[in-house]
Amino acid sequence: xxxxxxxxxxxxxxxxxxxxxxxxxxxxxxxxxxxxxxxxxxxxxxxxxxxxxxxxxxxxxxxxxxxxxxxxxxxxxxxxxxxxxxxxxxxxxxxxxxxxxxxxxxxxxxxxxxxxxxxxxxxxxxxxxxxxxxxxxxxxxxxxxxxxxxxxxxxxxxxxxxxxxxxxxxxxxxxxxxxxxxxxxxxxxxxxxxxxxxxxxxxxxxxxxxxxxxxxxxxxxxxxxxxxxxxxxxxxxxxxxxxxxxxxxxxxxxxx
Amino acid sequence: xxxxxxxxxxxxxxxxxxxxxxxxxxxxxxxxxxxxxxxxxxxxxxxxxxxxxxxxxxxxxxxxxxxxxxxxxxxxxxxxxxxxxxxxxxxxxxxxxxxxxxxxxxxxxxxxxxxxxxxxxxxxxxxxxxxxxxxxxxxxxxxxxxxxxxxxxxxxxxxxxxxxxxxxxxxxxxxxxxx
Numbered sequence: 001x002x003x004x005x006x007x008x009x010x011x012x013x014x015x016x017x018x019x020x021x022x023x024x025x026x027x028x029x030x031x032x033x034x035x036x037x038x039x040x041x042x043x044x045x046x047x048x049x050x051x052x053x054x055x056x057x058x059x060x061x062x063x064x065x066x067x068x069x070x071x072x073x074x075x076x077x078x079x080x081x082x083x084x085x086x087x088x089x090x091x092x093x094x095x096x097x098x099x100x101x102x103x104x105x106x107x108x109x110x111x112x113x114x115x116x117x118x119x120x121x122x123x124x125x126x127x128x129x130x131x132x133x134x135x136x137x138x139x140x141x142x143x144x145x146x147x148x149x150x151x152x153x154x155x156x157x158x159x160x161x162x163x164x165x166x167x168x169x170x171x172x173x174x175x176x177x178x179x180x181x182x183x184x185x186x187x188x189x190x191x192x193x194x195x196x197x198x199x200x201x202x203x204x205x206x207x208x209x210x211x212x213x214x215x216x217x218x219x220x221x222x223x224x225x226x227x228x229x230x231x232x233x234x235x236x237x238x239x240x241x242x243x244x245x246x247x248x249x250x251x252x253x254x255x256x
Numbered sequence: 257x258x259x260x261x262x263x264x265x266x267x268x269x270x271x272x273x274x275x276x277x278x279x280x281x282x283x284x285x286x287x288x289x290x291x292x293x294x295x296x297x298x299x300x301x302x303x304x305x306x307x308x309x310x311x312x313x314x315x316x317x318x319x320x321x322x323x324x325x326x327x328x329x330x331x332x333x334x335x336x337x338x339x340x341x342x343x344x345x346x347x348x349x350x351x352x353x354x355x356x357x358x359x360x361x362x363x364x365x366x367x368x369x370x371x372x373x374x375x376x377x378x379x380x381x382x383x384x385x386x387x388x389x390x391x392x393x394x395x396x397x398x399x400x401x402x403x404x405x406x407x408x409x410x411x412x413x414x415x416x417x418x419x420x421x422x423x424x425x426x427x428x429x430x431x432x433x434x435x
Contacts, residue, residue: 090345097434098341098405099348104435113432119338119401120345123394126353215435224429 005069007051020060020071021049025233030226031073032082032111034089034200035148036061038233040157043149046089048082048111083115091122094129094143095201101210102202104218108146109201110225129174135184137191137207144203145175151204155195163189175203261420263312264305264333265297268322269349269389270315272298273406274340278312280409291420308333310419313398316346317390321383330396335419338398341405341434343391350389357387400425404433 002013005020007029014023019042024031035046044062051060052072060073072078089095089108097103129142147166155163167176179186189196191206198204215221219228267275275298281288296305305311311333317323330336341347352360366374392398402411411431418425 094354096341096345096347096350099351100435109434112434113429116427116429116432118344118403118427118432119393119398120391121393124345124350124391126346126350126388128354221433 003065003067005065005067005071007071008074014065018065020051020053020058020063020065020069023065024060024073025230028230029073030230031060032114032225033061033229034107034111034146035150037150037198040150040153043153046146046148047085050078050081050085052078079115082111083117084121086112086115086117087119087121089146090117091120091124092127093146093201094126100144100202101205102144102199104215104221105213106202106220107200107225108144110220110228113220114225127171132177132184134186135189135207138184138189138196139205139207140175140177140184141203141205142174144201146201146203147173147175148200150198150200151175151195154198155189155193158194161188161193161195163187163193163195260293261291261310262295262308263292263297263310263416264295264308264329265299265312266314266325266329267298268313268315268325268343268392269318270340270342270347272314274312274314274343275299277404277406277409278339278412281413282409284409284413288416292416305329305332309335310416311336312339313337313343313392314339315342316349317386317392317395318349319383319385323386323395326392326395335399336396337400337402337415338392339402340407341403344393344401344403346389346391347405350391353388357385361385402427405435407431408433 004011004013005023006012007024010029012023012027012029021031021033021036021042022038025038031049031051033046033049035043036049042061044059047059049060050057052075053063054070086108090112095108097106097109100106103109127143131142132140149166152164152166155161163178165176165178166173168174176182177184177187196204196206265275279285294300295308296302305328311329313326313329313336317326338344342349346353361376365371365376400415402415404411408431411427414427414431415425
């Protein structure tokens with residue numbers, strides 16, 4: 001007999017070794033997340049995927065599925081927690097969407113939309129963070145980094161390069177680049193690397209591509225992140241990806 | 257009609273883009289003024305608001321006058337609404353929050369390219385700039401938020417018709433944009 005968990009009362013099968021997030025995505029159930037991508041080691045840092053497992057809060061992306069677990073996800077309390085977490089992510093950085101190239105393709109923004117987040121609630125922090133525009137093809141604005149470490153993991157696990165790391169703690173936490181000079185241009189990063197495309201926010205941008213797709217025609221202008229996330233994880237193969245997503249995920253072939 | 261719903265609007269550190277977007281409700285404005293009358297607003301030139309039901313605030317707070325106007329609205333409006341990205345998070349004007357005020361003034365009025373007769377404006381009539389631009393919820397209690405740069409005409413329409421018809425205002429997915 002196959003093992004199952006229940007998510008919001010729905011019985012979901014899972015295989016040994018899967019996390020709650022894996023089982024949910026395979027069953028076509030979306031749990032909001034930003035720091036998680038199925039092909040990378042889970043990190044469990046953004047806390048958006050917080051679910052209640054047998055009465056206790058856990059990160060769905062790191063918590064192993066176990067037979068008979070009772071998981072609550074779409075409760076009013078958890079949705080409210082997720083909205084608060086998203087608001088904190090917004091006020092901690094400088095997330096001014098109208099002036100950001102990533103707007104409309106940004107997962108942080110899309111999660112805000114999904115949660116019907118209409119305000120920031122908290123006082124804004126306006127941190128001073130650096131921009132590194134030294135690389136010929138890639139720009140990094142630390143103002144928008146949410147420390148999800150997806151670029152760190154992608155560089156190590158897919159690109160085999162180890163370009164990125166997170167350094168410092170608390171208010172001083174920031175992304176660092178693996179070069180003597182500390183500058184992005186002196187790292188091994190190329191615009192075709194997966195690490196250059198994995199950023200869920202507008203922190204890592206490919207130069208000269210930001211407005212190829214006009215605002216208003218971008219991924220989350222027309223599709224909710226739950227549809228996009230499940231479609232790209234392959235759990236709903238019937239759901240065709242929007243053309244703008246195809247543009248977004250395609251690794252840029254560079255050289256004007 | 258007696259007892260029309262009284263609406264006041266203003267733009268603080270904003271560009272009036274939200275007001276322009278509000279006017280994009282086009283002919284629906286005629287339906288609106290059947291039940292609504294405008295108090296203090298750039299649309300009326302009334303200088304101070306008194307006993308209003310709804311106050312729509314565009315823009316964040318960047319100077320002392322903005323603070324006074326915002327407090328006047330809070331004291332005179334039953335429902336106060338933050339309209340647009342700048343009211344909600346400071347928006348474009350908040351880009352100066354990373355630069356000391358003195359440097360901003362020097363660049364704009366003394367050292368900038370093409371500045372003639374360089375001098376920092378100091379007329380007593382001019383409101384003093386705040387050190388940083390702030391979203392309005394940091395200054396007064398805000399009841400509702402309409403995100404967008406600007407919020408579309410449909411956002412204004414949905415919000416106001418919800419309120420006027422006695423429903424709790426809500427914005428469906430397709431009306432929520434931060435850009």
